[in-house]
Amino acid sequence: MLTLNDIHTYYGDSYILQGVSLQVNPGEVVCLLGRNGAGKTTTIRSIIGFSPPRAGKIIFNTREITRLPAHRIARAGIGLVPQGRGVFPTLTVRENLLLAARNPASFDSRSGRGWDLNAVYAQLPRLREREHHHGNELSGGEQQMLAIGRALMTNPELLLMDEPTEGLAPLIVREIARLLLELKRKKQSILLVEQSLPLALELADRIYVMSKGRIVFEGSPRALFENEDVKKQYLGF
Secondary structure, three states: OEEEEEEEEEEOOEEEEEEEEEEEOOOOEEEEEOOOOOOHHHHHHHHHOOOOOOEEEEEEOOEEOOOOOHHHHHHOOEEEEOOOOOOOOOOEHHHHHHHHOOOOOOOEHHHOEOOOHHHHHHHOHHHHHOOOOEHHHOOHHHHHHHHHHHHHHOOOOEEEEEOOOOOOOHHHHHHHHHHHHHHHHOOOEEEEEOOOHHHHHHHOOEEEEEEOOEEEEEEOHHHHHHOHHHHHHHHOO
């Protein structure tokens, strides 16, 4: 579904991604781990088109998207939950969600396939309760739920999630973890950037670990759990 082949991305003269290659298969949850500054967010930005790589290729569903504009990449079927949430502060919860609504040909809410307003509210009932509140009236946890719901409303084939549990209270983290497990059950393809090793080990089908703009580990959750050197050197566990 998604293949990054030897990606090199810069911010000005700063060389951030130094030959990153990774893959997400259909229906797979892939976690990208690493310390702050390792290049995880830049990887997400390179995929979605915010920071196009100077070299390498990004292939999505057999089509090269390496230097397409971000809106065309989104329309190709990639949804984004960005770091920092990025909700529209002057729009209501409902307006934020409906602004992103896009239904694929396979959408069928009766069978549980696809996402519309009712499906999002069913999974995130707090958003229904806050439906008419503006984005800037929500708590941090509610804003994160809204950012996830908005991405789901695009009915993405692939969902990019950049640290969706960062800075949230444990109760909210558990709620988001529950939703992620439900998405996994539905075979939603996900590339998840996450700081929580326990959550990654629970969710992931495969895990990549980054350090200084490079992939330093690829393997199963069990392989990472048993690799004390990688956990200590690159993750601080």
